[in-house]
Amino acid sequence: MSERDGRTPVMADVARLAGVSHQTVSRVLNGHPNVRTETVTRVRAAIEELGYRRNPSARALVTRRTNLLGVLTFDSTLFGPARTLAAIENAAREAGYFVSVVSLDGVTRQAVIEATARLAEQSVEGCVALAPQRAVVEALADLSGLRPLVAVEGGGGSGLPVVRVDQEGGAYAATRHLLDLGHRTVHHIAGKRDWLEGEARVEGWRRALAEAGAPVPAPAHGDWSPRSGYELGLRLAGERARGAEVTAAFVANDQMSIGVLRAFHENGIEVPGDVSVVGFDDIPETEYLTPALTTVRQDFTQLGRSAVELLLAALADGGTGDAAPARAVVPARLRVRESTAPASGAPGHW
Amino acid sequence: MSERDGRTPVMADVARLAGVSHQTVSRVLNGHPNVRTETVTRVRAAIEELGYRRNPSARALVTRRTNLLGVLTFDSTLFGPARTLAAIENAAREAGYFVSVVSLDGVTRQAVIEATARLAEQSVEGCVALAPQRAVVEALADLSGLRPLVAVEGGGGSGLPVVRVDQEGGAYAATRHLLDLGHRTVHHIAGKRDWLEGEARVEGWRRALAEAGAPVPAPAHGDWSPRSGYELGLRLAGERARGAEVTAAFVANDQMSIGVLRAFHENGIEVPGDVSVVGFDDIPETEYLTPALTTVRQDFTQLGRSAVELLLAALADGGTGDAAPARAVVPARLRVRESTAPASGAPGHW
DNA sequence: GCCTCAGATGTGAGCGCTAACAATGTTGCC
DNA sequence: GGCAACATTGTTAGCGCTCACATCTGAGGC
16 A cells, blocks of 8 residues: 555655654644754655645645635626736735636626536635626626625625726716816717626716716717727717717727727817817727827726735635625726817817 | 534535435436436435535545646736637636636746646646747746646747647738738838747748848837837838838737837828738727738637647547647638738739 | 346445644753 | 653544445346
8 A cells, every 4th residue: 555656646655755644744734833843854855855746635625725716707808807817816826825717608697607606616715706797796696605706896786895996987087087178078988788887987977077067968888899989989970070069089998999089080080189089998009099099097907906805805704794895996097198189269277 | 423504515415315325416416327317306406405516625536637727827918818818718618627827927937837836736637828938838848747738839849739820821921911012021020039929920921021032121029019019110110211111011919010000100101101011910909990900810719729629638648649749720811901002113913 | 936137226445635632752940 | 850831743533525346126038
């Protein structure tokens, strides 16, 4: 029984080589205090010599801790989610956790159930959901398993701890910026329906208009893609051609803004000469567009970091404190570049 | 001992409730053939009633299979890696595997060692490395642990199975396209030094020029960012102003192309009127730039899928076949849009 | 009727680790 | 010297599961 051929060494092998018991090896591995320095050295040497690695399954079995955090992601191809995911991985690593990623196959309840099951199958200790759609968050809140769970951009009222960017504030700042430049009103090309981020941006835009007593045009909903931005930009250009007063547009993300810019260009509308445009996200490209896009920067790194912090806190809490789900809000800051200018004929604020 | 209070149920609890042995429960769970239908139903019901979930650690301990695939990623914020990661997750899921992501902290050997250790600590069954830098691939090839391992864009000669896009062919096609339009030569704004993808694109560009007997200007190396594209675009514009013949540029990725476009615009250089530009990647934005960018499309989805396929094959193989590391090459296709035009005064091919 | 064989189920051992406890050796203090 | 207190190490018993094997049933063949 003591022969191990070429099989991976186990703790007992290390113990034998170091001339101690397996428990002492365990103690060394776990940094227990009362082990003689000389013993530690010997054990370390044996570990090194055998190339021993502790079996995480065996460890997890007895400690009931997997050191695994789950991340539920919807579309990690978009800029925001990709950044956030990276930040989560970093924060988790620093806290000594591993990260297992599961992506959602769609926004159906069924997809959420499957993804949740997949996560549960791995017995993750906790989970971060990057699920910005209302439907997903609701499905998630219903499912009893998989706690603790932190929702990123999850909206309120779901009873889940939530980490989010101040979308509403960012949108308000963007709209306000345009109004301050003397534009009588601001048109809005919104994000995909049902996306909480998009809805919050609509709210912020609406609030700024209301505060200024400006007319509120009906927002047009895109799907975040450049293509939809282009199509809705075309529509806006058409309205303008038919005499509507279109001098400023707040677009719900940078990718759509690029489409809008193109649509305006094709219709001979100058940005910012004829129409000012503000985007959202501050993707790396915006600064080098022509014109460089005024936009709202979201700190995705902070977002991911906060999500992990909240999750770890909930983990430490041990499931208490259900009364008041924690929240964290990351600020969004306006970045003024070239795509916004005073309304023609208007004095503006400066 | 049979009381379990509020603790999570285990297989024995299910067995007791269903009136069978734990082994029968195990058989049901694992879909073994010889179990009576009626028994299966009863066990299923008990599982449902208790909300039982099999403990993956216990299972992994005895089967020696974790069902975990590791993904080593460098910068999942870039478009390509993000897409590839998503594709890997999908393919892994279909094959019944989970995916654990570890991101590299830099390109140092030390970072690779740490990331590798992190992956090994989880006893992943295999690993996909999204590590396009030469240094990383070399460090990876050296480290003995962590096999099987498939490198994505890993270059040859490392002895590792490799999945990659036909960068060289894509670059050749892009350059060829420009030459075919009558341009005497094509300037190249290359990617970051040491990145294998970038180097392959340089090769393809060089081969097309050599084949056509065209002069080979020195390539300028950027870092993939729009900013670096802008700076090198400025440089190219300067050369042109000083009388150099610059009528066509092949830029190693779309993000840099955006910077180049901006630099040209600022210098009154028309695209494609004065200079034709081709990018690489086909990010969603390119189609809506002004002008829409001619570029080379990489199929990242296929790339991720192939990586998992190769990994699973190596897993099934059980470590044999070290002699000839497997390879898979995904094609890259030119997408002609608006940023390329015949050289002024040249007849071109059409 | 008895034996065979396959289908259906149960039993026991053990995967590699940690936690609890037991058993030493070691020191300090009166 | 003796005894407490502590440091250091070893022993034992599982964690929850699957594997190999043993057992038991009933159908079928002669």
